Amino acid sequence: MRPSRGGRGVLAGDVALPARPSRLAVRALSAAVVVVVVLAFWSVDIQWGRLSDLPSEVVRYLGLMFAAPEWSKLPEALWQTWRSVAMAWLGTVLGILVATPLSLLAARGHGPAPVRGALRLLFAVIRAVPEIIIAIVILSVTGLTPLTGALALAVNGIGTLGKWGYEAIEGIGPGPVEAVRAAGGSGTQVLRWGVWPQVLPAFGSFWLYRFEINVRSSAVLGLIGVGGIGDMLTSYTQYREWSTVGVLLIVVVVVTVAIDAASGALRRRIMEGARARAVQP
Structure with missing residues (x-):
């Protein structure tokens, strides 16, 4: 087995094996998706501290609506x-x-x-x-x-x-x-x-x-x-x-x-x- 000319692949006997595909495009796309998600969370004014009160508030409003319709x-x-x-x-x-x-x-x-x-x-x-x-x-x-x-x-x-x-x-x-x-x-x-x-x-x-x-x-x-x-x-x-x-x-x-x-x-x-x-x- 010897390298082919130009570095395009590897010769195994008389058969040219394809070079490993580049994953640069996939990595760039993944990085772009991560950046978009982070920017989306960063730009939205979310009050994370109020999330802990969400379950109790949901229960309270459900009681107001369905306890005595x-x-x-x-x-x-x-x-x-x-x-x-x-x-x-x-x-x-x-x-x-x-x-x-x-x-x-x-x-x-x-x-x-x-x-x-x-x-x-x-x-x-x-x-x-x-x-x-x-x-x-x-x-x-x-x-x-x-x-x-x-x-x-x-x-x-x-x-x-x-x-x-x-x-x-x-x-x-x-x-x-x-x-x-x-x-x-x-x-x-x-x-x-x-x-x-x-x-x-x-x-x-x-x-x-x-x-x-x-x-x-x-x-x-x-x-x-x-x-x-x-x-x-x-x-x-x-x-x-x-x-x-x-x-x-x-x-x-x-x-x-x-x-x-x-x-x-x-x-x-x-x-x-x-x-x-x-x-x-």
Whole structure:
């Protein structure tokens, strides 16, 4: 065994062994991550001494909220929760109506390259802006109404549904698409008969998952006064009526978990189909 010329490796007989890869880039990246983490902790004004009081404070507030909940507020809490769910549903439907055709155009092989690039950039920009910022912009036109929250959820949903949509389209099998084209089908017919039947189950799953996200986001949007359970939570929290806040949190958790469970079951049924049942002889 002898070193090769130029120090690029080691010769073992007539076989050149590769040189050991340099780990300089990995070490530099690790050092950069450490520096960023340290600077993040250094720049945030964290009162570390108060962390020791956190467990006792959490227990105290949990007692204030759930020791004696104000159940007389339950009907109003259910009504405001329904408004939040309706806001989420409307935002989801509007997002689907806009994002679905745009995702078809943004998919590779189904839309012009300039259009694809513009739509993908649009989806990325929308996803970079939180719903609450979008709602603040929209409320200057529509005011503090549930419609503002629904429109904000719809706009944000266009970014996520559009991205999920064109990625699903680009992952389908080429067989049906080629068959429609070989039969002389137009671009619209290719999308209708070659693409849409393949992506419909994935799209249905995406729509349900987006509805789940919108249900949770609608409560957050209520913090800026667009209505719903979040608006009610903000009001009673500001007045420190913790027994009412406890009832509101119970309603939010129960409704959200129920919607997530139902949506999850539907998504599994769409993607996996019905389970086969054993036939008794």
